[in-house]
Amino acid sequence: MSPAATTNKTTKNGSANKNSKKFPVKRLEELTNSERSKIIDPLTIFGLLPMRVYHHIADIGCGPGYFSIPLAKYAFDGKIYAVDVQQKMLDALEEHTREVRLSNVSLILSKESKIPIDDDSIDGAILVNSLHESSKPADLLKETIRLLRRGGWAAIIDWRKEKMEFGPPVAARLARETAVKFAEAAGFRVQSVYDLNEWEYIILLSA
Numbered sequence: 001m002s003p004a005a006t007t008n009k010t011t012k013n014g015s016a017n018k019n020s021k022k023f024p025v026k027r028l029e030e031l032t033n034s035e036r037s038k039i040i041d042p043l044t045i046f047g048l049l050p051m052r053v054y055h056h057i058a059d060i061g062c063g064p065g066y067f068s069i070p071l072a073k074y075a076f077d078g079k080i081y082a083v084d085v086q087q088k089m090l091d092a093l094e095e096h097t098r099e100v101r102l103s104n105v106s107l108i109l110s111k112e113s114k115i116p117i118d119d120d121s122i123d124g125a126i127l128v129n130s131l132h133e134s135s136k137p138a139d140l141l142k143e144t145i146r147l148l149r150r151g152g153w154a155a156i157i158d159w160r161k162e163k164m165e166f167g168p169p170v171a172a173r174l175a176r177e178t179a180v181k182f183a184e185a186a187g188f189r190v191q192s193v194y195d196l197n198e199w200e201y202i203i204l205l206s207a
Contacts, residue, residue, distance in 0.1 A: 046070070048204070049204070050124070050153050053078060055124055056078050056081070057071055057125065060126065060140070076104065078123075081106050084108075112134060124153045125144050125152075127154070132173050138185060152206070154205040157201070158174055183203060188205040
């Protein structure tokens with residue numbers, strides 16, 4: 001099943017530290033485990049998005065590339081910006097892209113709510129189980145819309161704020177109503193909001 005998020009911060013050696021919701025690097029294998037597809041399958045998600053094979057798309061909070069790799073295969077005539085605040089996550093993704101011989105993935109080390117990508121330069125963005133980990137989710141969404149071209153799209157996928165057997169603690173989750181409020185405040189237009197499955201919700205946005 002999908003890995004549980006953590007409220008501990010990982011240090012450079014992968015050990016835990018308090019006061020952060022970032023997923024620990026030392027457990028990154030859980031993020032690419034095939035069992036995760038039972039909860040969230042990238043190809044199923046792609047069918048819900050206005051993606052095109054030539055789009056430039058940011059995977060914000062990409063981790064080791066559970067979504068970035070299939071995104072790059074789908075948007076074979078476009079470009080994927082794999083964005084994360086943890087360098088070791090990007091290192092793992094870089095190794096994976098070499099293994100599968102993908103050349104359309106750009107690795108981007110970001111700050112918590114500052115992404116080094118030009119204004120109005122991408123067509124779409126996905127934030128999969130990333131918003132609840134951010135210490136500044138409202139600012140992260142403002143930064144996301146800055147990157148998008150006019151008419152661009154974004155998708156937020158995150159844990160339902162309910163108690164369940166796995167996933168992050170309920171207190172660490174971001175309610176869909178709060179995510180919608182942050183998105184609208186950032187300037188997004190909300191296209192749809194619904195339960196993706198019994199564990200996660202999806203919010204589809206346009207810029």
